[in-house]
Amino acid sequence: MAAAIWFLIALSVYIAGPCNGGVTSYYVRKSSPSVDMPIEHFPPPSGHNVPEQVHITQGDHDGRSVIVSWVTPRKAHSHVVKHWAADKCNHKHKTHASTTTYTYHKYKSGFIHHATIKRLEYDTKYFYEVGHGHETRQFFFTTPPKEGPDVPYTFGIIGDLGQTYDSNSTLEHYMSNPKGQAVLFLGDLSYADHYAYHDNRRWDVWGRFVEKSTAYQPWIWTAGNHELDYGPEFGEPVPFKSYMHRYHVPYKASKSTSPLWYSIKRASAYVIVLSSYSAYGTYTPQYNWLQEELPKVNRSETPWLIILVHSPWYNSNNYHFKEGESMRVMFEPWLVHYKVDMVLSGHVHSYERSERVSNVKYNITDGLCTPVKDPSAPIYLTLGDGGNIEGLANSFTEPQPSYSAFREASFGHATLEIKNRTHAYYTWHRNHDNEPVAADSLWIHNRIWYPEEED
């Protein structure tokens, strides 16, 4: 019965699309308010000074290092992580962390540790252990295969997660898929700024909530507007203070001067992270960096060029409409020139996939300011659908513009299964379906090795 209903909904989606644009899904999500999970659901692990909020990310440019981060609530000790290859448990290595704390209004953080484990073997399972004496905790991760053009690799894609019951559903759905090896996170982590004085305890709760995934898989971080935590009215004028103390990224390895923009190589993908909330005009550090970065990408080594940026450049929701426009104007010509495969964004709390379009001809006087189909252009994906407390953005512009291929206001996540240098299978999963069900899917063709139109 349920299956039959799903089939009918799926069918109606495909016959009901308006003629100008693509498909506006008519799936109607069961409406329930987005409520944060109570703080009490995520107590610190029991003990005096037990490590918590454990998370890992890539620690260098190539994937042979891992940054392990954790918080000890009462004492700085111990700031050491031990690790060993799964098949060599007699060879334990120690890495020292740098340890930091910060205050935010009346909040005082625990001791935040970041340790970069270096010179790991590719494609190897490692265990690691943080803590001291009988208060230790053990986790594991697997390093990526050495980079190469036909190395298969699967990324999960999550944005705007927050910490509601819907956020939990999104994360559980992602984790129930055994294929995901690393997460491309599109910004807006904890939404602590939803609370009075940006109650930073909500950053701690978020760290505990996502630990079930972040301790075992690298999450590649992008900063969103909810990471700004800009509160000059109560004495907190430094943007990104909490985020930058808690989440470290390997920005120096890509010659960046800021953790807010950087790049990594992983298997067959080259991932460039940009910051919507840092200057990007001509001559700014981010502009200069991206200008030098794009020509460095060797598509014979890493065929898949993927950009992460919080605020979308092509999106047809009324919510946050055109907020990414000035950055699009600055950078889109470069992305088309270098044949970027896809641009992943969050920010808008719904799901949308674009056609391959560009809008780079306008020169003030020529009037050429309409997006046109362009085989050199990326696909733009908006995945601000993680499930945070602000709820869904369910008001789309009408009629659906021609650049929009598929849109739906539901919570969910996506996966990108890179198969080889020519093909990657992309799927979007709404929370109200089971993980194996793909509410939107596409075989993506690489722009360098197989620049054919997608079906």
Ligand SMILES: *[C@@H]1O[C@H](CO)[C@@H](O)[C@H](O)[C@H]1NC(C)=O
């Ligand atoms: C999160 O989801 C999992 C799986 O459905 C469930 O077991 C757990 O209780 C949920 N957590 C909260 C706080 O609701």
Ligand SMILES: *[C@@H]1O[C@H](CO)[C@@H](O)[C@H](O)[C@H]1NC(C)=O
């Ligand atoms: C690009 O990568 C390929 C494959 O690893 C390598 O043979 C080639 O030398 C690289 N090109 C440059 C310019 O580094």
Ligand SMILES: *[C@@H]1O[C@H](CO)[C@@H](O)[C@H](O)[C@H]1NC(C)=O
């Ligand atoms: C803008 O484009 C028009 C039409 O192609 C051309 O005549 C004009 O010279 C261009 N202006 C500039 C400043 O490039």
Ligand SMILES: *[C@@H]1O[C@H](CO)[C@@H](O)[C@H](O)[C@H]1NC(C)=O
């Ligand atoms: C790449 O993967 C696709 C999808 O699995 C497959 O159809 C294609 O034959 C593969 N190409 C090569 C060269 O193996």
